[in-house]
Amino acid sequence: MAHTPTRRGGGSPFPPIAEYGFLSDCETNCLVAPSGNVEWMCVPRPDAPSVFGAVLDRSAGGFRFGPDRTFIPAGRRYLPGTNVLETTWQTPTGWLIVTDCLVVGRWHRTHRRSKTHRRTPGDWDADHVLLRLARCEHGDVDLSLVCEPNFDYGRSPESWCYEGDDYSTGVISHAGPDADPSAGVSLRLRTDLRLGFDGRRALARTTLREGDTAFVALTWRAEDPLLPADYRHACAAVESTTEFWRQWLSRGRFPDHPWRRHLQRSALALKGLTYAPTGALLAAATTSLPETPHGERNWDYRYSWIRDSTFALWGLYTLGLDHEADDFFSFIADVAEHADDIQVMYRVGGEPRIDEEILGHLSGYDGATPVRVGNAAAEQRQHDVWGVILDSVYLHTRSRDYLSERLWTVLVRLVEAAATHWREPDRGMWEVRGKPQHFTASKMLCWVALDRGRQLAQMRGDYTTAERWRGIAQEIHADVLANGVDHRGVFTQYYGSTALDASVLLMPLLGFLPPTDDRVKATVLAVADELTVDGLVLRYRTDETDDGAEGEEGAFLICSFWLVSALVEIGEVTRARQLCERLLSLASPLDLYAEEIDPADGRHLGNFPQAFTHLALINAVMYVIGAEGGDSHPQPSYAG
Numbered sequence: 099m100a101h102t103p104t105r106r107g108g109g110s111p112f113p114p115i116a117e118y119g120f121l122s123d124c125e126t127n128c129l130v131a132p133s134g135n136v137e138w139m140c141v142p143r144p145d146a147p148s149v150f151g152a153v154l155d156r157s158a159g160g161f162r163f164g165p166d167r168t169f170i171p172a173g174r175r176y177l178p179g180t181n182v183l184e185t186t187w188q189t190p191t192g193w194l195i196v197t198d199c200l201v202v203g204r205w206h207r208t209h210r211r212s213k214t215h216r217r218t219p220g221d222w223d224a225d226h227v228l229l230r231l232a233r234c235e236h237g238d239v240d241l242s243l244v245c246e247p248n249f250d251y252g253r254s255p256e257s258w259c260y261e262g263d264d265y266s267t268g269v270i271s272h273a274g275p276d277a278d279p280s281a282g283v284s285l286r287l288r289t290d291l292r293l294g295f296d297g298r299r300a301l302a303r304t305t306l307r308e309g310d311t312a313f314v315a316l317t318w319r320a321e322d323p324l325l326p327a328d329y330r331h332a333c334a335a336v337e338s339t340t341e342f343w344r345q346w347l348s349r350g351r352f353p354d355h356p357w358r359r360h361l362q363r364s365a366l367a368l369k370g371l372t373y374a375p376t377g378a379l380l381a382a383a384t385t386s387l388p389e390t391p392h393g394e395r396n397w398d399y400r401y402s403w404i405r406d407s408t409f410a411l412w413g414l415y416t417l418g419l420d421h422e423a424d425d426f427f428s429f430i431a432d433v434a435e436h437a438d439d440i441q442v443m444y445r446v447g448g449e450p451r452i453d454e455e456i457l458g459h460l461s462g463y464d465g466a467t468p469v470r471v472g473n474a475a476a477e478q479r480q481h482d483v484w485g486v487i488l489d490s491v492y493l494h495t496r497s498r499d500y501l502s503e504r505l506w507t508v509l510v511r512l513v514e515a516a517a518t519h520w521r522e523p524d525r526g527m528w529e530v531r532g533k534p535q536h537f538t539a540s541k542m543l544c545w546v547a548l549d550r551g552r553q554l555a556q557m558r559g560d561y562t563t564a565e566r567w568r569g570i571a572q573e574i575h576a577d578v579l580a581n582g583v584d585h586r587g588v589f590t591q592y593y594g595s596t597a598l599d600a601s602v603l604l605m606p607l608l609g610f611l612p613p614t615d616d617r618v619k620a621t622v623l624a625v626a627d628e629l630t631v632d633g634l635v636l637r638y639r640t641d642e643t644d645d646g647a648e649g650e651e652g653a654f655l656i657c658s659f660w661l662v663s664a665l666v667e668i669g670e671v672t673r674a675r676q677l678c679e680r681l682l683s684l685a686s687p688l689d690l691y692a693e694e695i696d697p698a699d700g701r702h703l704g705n706f707p708q709a710f711t712h713l714a715l716i717n718a719v720m721y722v723i724g725a726e727g728g729d730s731h732p733q734p735s736y737a738g
């Protein structure tokens with residue numbers, strides 16, 4: 099039997115997107131299907147080719163550790179406060195618990211520096227080990243291990259061989275393109291079971307009786323692999339990983355509220371999407387999970403968008419988790435220090451080139467093609483990019499009263515770029531692939547760049563620059579009010595159109611106008627009433643927008659959460675709370691979210707888990723709790 103489970107109950111062989119568990123060590127991440135099969139993992143970096151790619155094609159590799167012949171778990175949960183996943187299995191003969199994590203241990207590079215880490219080393223570091231523990235709780239259970247990598251997005255099946263004289267350790271290697279050994283990947287698998295090999299499949303099977311345990315660990319770390327020697331060491335690795343996540347979460351401020359669990363899961367998902375070596379932040383863990391079932395709106399999100407990342411920092415800041423911002427701002431300084439302008443996204447190592455390519459050999463998730471890797475939007479002009487950085491730096495500088503000279507030099511260039519280009523059309527924050535337009539939200543974010551730049555210049559005592567930037571900000575503000583509002587007094591998608599666009603919900607959240615302004619109220623209510631399907635918000639109507647793609651898309655979750663925050667701003671707290679409750683009820687079984695949701699059936703669509711959704715959830719929940727008099731306060735980014 100193939101290890102990647104095929105069809106359960108007559109439906110699609112692919113699990114629903116929302117049923118994947120997400121593991122991370124803040125460097126690598128993976129998705130675990132409910133069957134216990136790891137169906138997505140890219141090593142050594144999250145933007146590298148996959149070694150387990152079954153989420154995009156059932157033959158592209160997976161790694162299952164679970165009971166033989168039982169594929170539907172009795173229950174799954176994260177150990178509270180962590181990204182450690184626990185799956186409970188009931189089989190006809192017994193009960194089994196499997197614990198999965200990507201191991202985080204104490205900083206261990208004491209004798210030699212890391213080749214990839216550019217940020218200041220902390221106390222913790224990824225061990226580069228995917229660890230899986232099994233323990234039979236009652237009766238007896240036949241345990242099965244099938245580890246079947248398929249390198250290079252399923253294009254390069256290699257074969258396992260033993261390492262050493264016993265059955266405990268196997269190695270499988272892929273030379274990489276150009277047969278360049280430095281571009282290759284080797285996987286090493288260690289277990290206390292007896293491994294056998296069948297080509298690219300590493301197999302083990304045993305019967306566990308009550309109290310029996312087993313472990314398997316997979317590493318891609320070439321030098322000094324940190325594989326546990328036995329089950330006791332494996333347990334210690336799970337404990338250190340648990341301690342890492344809980345210590346990190348303890349730095350945050352979470353209200354004592356029934357929605358706290360959603361805030362904490364969102365914070366953990368955002369932290370899990372960081373790439374610690376450089377400070378980058380992924381938009382999502384995956385590529386090409388479809389925004390339309392079986393459709394072509396399939397994009398690669400395994401990169402660091404400036405917009406997604408800075409908004410994520412806003413979400414974390416709202417919870418008092420602001421250390422990630424330091425590393426991200428250093429990442430910005432790295433990529434922009436010697437460039438004239440900034441791109442909209444970078445690879446996680448800071449590399450600017452992200453060529454888009456179609457992988458025609460993959461069937462796609464549930465038949466959705468094409469599968470894309472790389473992202474052509476990297477070359478677009480999107481004029482929100484300057485404003486989102488300036489807003490984020492302003493937010494963090496205000497609370498710390500410190501801004502590095504290195505970063506300020508970069509920021510000055512970014513404000514000047516906004517001042518130079520704000521009159522030009524762009525592709526907007528939704529990165530449409532159609533004709534450039536004068537997007538209202540892009541102009542508004544150019545105003546943010548000048549406004550926050552002005553305030554930062556003032557903080558530094560540079561009043562001359564501050565005055566000049568104030569003048570340009572006023573000019574942009576007036577231009578948006580003159581051209582971005584329709585006859586109803588509603589802000590529109592772009593100058594001269596009457597189409598609605600959810601991006602303008604940011605107006606009250608970024609302080610472009612006060613929430614009491616009639617145009618703001620009219621816009622928020624127009625989006626709520628006219629740009630929704632069954633109450634959930636579309637980013638725009640695809641039939642009104644030249645976005646360069648065919649087909650419908652689902653409701654955008656970031657926009658739906660923005661609407662919650664905006665409704666609170668304009669005083670519609672009851673409506674905001676109802677929408678927020680509804681959105682929280684649509685969370686995945688593990689409280690994770692994809693990018694979109696099908697309003698008809700609540701099915702999650704698009705890449706997963708998606709930073710955009712989780713960051714907006716945090717702000718929306720804090721807005722509602724704050725408005726209802728909880729112990730938190732609404733936190734618009736500009737508020738003093």
Ligand SMILES: OC[C@H]1O[C@H](O[C@H]2O[C@H](CO)[C@@H](O)[C@H](O)[C@H]2O)[C@H](O)[C@@H](O)[C@@H]1O
Pocket residue numbers: 381397398399403405406473474475527528529530531645647710
């Ligand atoms: O709508 C077409 C575009 O869709 C993707 O962009 C979306 O995801 C980005 C990452 O989260 C986000 O920053 C952007 O606002 C979203 O619209 C895709 O990456 C683009 O290539 C595509 O043109």
